[in-house]
Amino acid sequence: MKNAADTGTPSGRQSPAYSQSIEITTASELNRRQLMGLTAGLLLAFTIKDSGRAALAAGGPGVVAVNAFVGIGTDESITIYIGGGEMGQGIYSGLGQGVAEELMVDWTKVSVKPVDASHSWLTGGSSGISRHLIAMRQAGAVARDMLVQAAANTWGISTSLCKPVNGSVVNQVSGATLSYGKLAAAAAVLPVPAYGASGPTLTPDSQLRIIGKAVARPDIPSKTDGSAIYGIDVVLPNMVFAAVKHCPTLGGTVSGTITKPSGAIAVVNLGNAVAAVGTNTQQAFQLVNSVKVNWSIPASSKLIDSSLYATQQKSLLANGNPFTVQELGNVAAAFTAPKKVVDATYSLPYLPHACMEVLNCTVNLTSTTCDIYAPTQAPNLVLAQAISLTGLTAANIRIYPTMMGGGLGRKFELDYVTQAIKVAQAVKRPVKLTWSREQDMGNDRYRPSALIRIQCALDSTGNLIGWKNRIVSPSILFQRGAPGTSSDSQATEGSTDLPYGFGSRLIEYVRDPAAAPVGFWRSVGFGLNTFAVESAIDEAALAAGVDPLVYRQRLLAGNTRWLNVLNAAAALGNWSTKPPAGRARGIAICQAFGTIVAQVAEISATSPTNIRVYKVACAVDCGNAVNPNSVEAQMQGGILHGLSAAMFGQVKFAAGVPSVRNFSNSRVLRMREAPVITVSIINSGFPITGTGEPGVPPIAPAVANAYAKLTGTRLRSLPFYPNATMSDD
Amino acid sequence: MITLNVNGKTYQVNADSNTKMLWVLRDILHLTGTKYGCGIEICGACTILLDGEPVKSCDMDVTEGVGRHITTIEGLAPAHSSKLQQAWIAEQVPQCGYCQSGMLMKAAALLSRNPHPTDADIDSEMDNICVCGTYQRIRAAIHRAANS
């Protein structure tokens, strides 16, 4: 069976274009044995070929082939084997729901297991559920049809007289039933039915029983009793423990030889770092700190410096040679004789990821095999790296993606995996390599900084007639080898294709060549650009003397989808009522990865360092919420993550040395500082899109807009409270 | 050899006396539910109970645990059966889940001292870090456990 499903956003707005095709076949006997072991039964393999941002982000080819399997065991087990990582975003339950829906079984009957790396996909771009749900549903439907066919053959009746009900097929003539487990072996030898272009029949929306319901996530119980195994928890027999110390200056390398400190099992030169191996993690941390290293620091490292960068960004903003990202209408004319001009420049800092689980990786390497246990968002890249470092073939390497204590984009990278493989090669024993928190924060691939200027031309009635937006920011893709001969879609996402009626617009991008290492940070470019865009819209509204909600409503006239989300947030946030004394509200909206999110923040403050956010009302349209409880959780989490970053998040560089070391100087919100968040989910019927990241971008401008309303002062630079420490209150 | 009582069981541990309890639990006893997050007593991911009181195990020498009752997340209740764990599941609290062992230990200590805490009580006691932002659900789960 083969068909194409275009799950792109029909509005065409701010959703990276991708297409996908799904192919479903009976799995090979080898796959069956690998995945199901001794359990006999039906196993379907499906290949989803898609081209998309995750593939692009990884610097890989534009198209990745990914696979998943659905197995019906003769022991009545129903298992889906998928390649996406669980970081708490609910992917296991989301996709399990899809299979269960079409198999017409209780969704708790479906278990979800990870597949090996060669079949895995990249976890990111908020895409796991949205891209793969349709494939999961089709696979469930194909399995269901084959089980029904097997039952019909057994009874010698037409399939139309066989009804799948709760894990069995019912003979509607005799009333007899056969369970899926009993039918699995017979179904396994049937050919996969040939369907037309539209694929197998899926449950109509009106009859969905599981998709759209707040089902309990299967990974949660194990996260309440300590039994969930994260990468850092992996224990292998005879294992030793490694820790790393990177050159304190970014870009520096080990020079000369290093001596093994007494008590160490080994020291390993890793190029830009050293590793020490001991008998427990604490000892390894201490040992590696005691290793004397002569670092050779290239002259270029000194140029990784925040004060140099500030000057450079300003000069690029004024004089850089920009790429034109988007130009619509006559911008020059709009700015020739405007009634009013808003001209504002916004700046955003570099940011560390600081996943709650530090980077770590466990490797068991022999002369013929290599097992890698890693919390990774990119198991297939880990596999490729293991092949290149060990010289073993894919068949002899097994990657076990573990539960992740946060990924946030950092666990796309391969540095920690590479180190663990190299240490395993040196010690010839199973080894777990763990970064201390200081190493984790000090050697990140930081979210790029940005300096963004927006100029708005207003006519005599305050209407926007021209919008100029110039973005200066490093390119993540360029740092990873993209040619840099065109603009960068990730640096500019959130600035282009906005549905606002700007009259005319010019969006430009100037690549900042700063060498500070940058990477994907939850919501990527949307986090940068939404702060500037939604602040500038607010500034234009104030200049026009119009309520910021009303101003946005006018600019969005005719776009019911955005308006519905905007208005839902405004209603939930009591926009039309007067806030309590000493408080003000701000609003912001964005569409990221296809999902539209609007937020109203209610705050009090007398200075940027004592901003208190009491409430956030959030409306979200992700097409349809597969699991509304998970969508709500992702909004709550995204808002707090974005708010911590907006309030405190930053890393500065001094001659190559990053400022952040630990949570002590990289503050995050605690419970007592966290706003109460209410979430309204709008099921618009548009194609399903992800929710892991889109909750992040609007909160920073919503708070800045509230602050401007409250105090008359506009906050154009993040974070609001620089240099906060964890002990400040 | 150091003798420890963890979750009601006696263990003989071969470790230097300055080894932190966190790493004894994780790397020697393989009780990996207790997590490392910062190592400097800020995040609370490593919280355990020492004679019922919450302590951060990342900065506690293993010898300080001698002769005391140590409880880790694994010892809170069999098969996540405590009211608190059931409330955590009902409220679907964990996201990545990494901070949750520490949160649960902290909450267990709070409820044993103060069976019906107010929001303010919870906010002032529960000062562990959750990067995933599950605070609101943690608060709801503590109330749910208190009322069950």
Ligand code: FES
């Ligand atoms: S690891 Fe102990 S407080 Fe963070």
Ligand code: FES
């Ligand atoms: S659930 Fe992920 S850090 Fe708390």
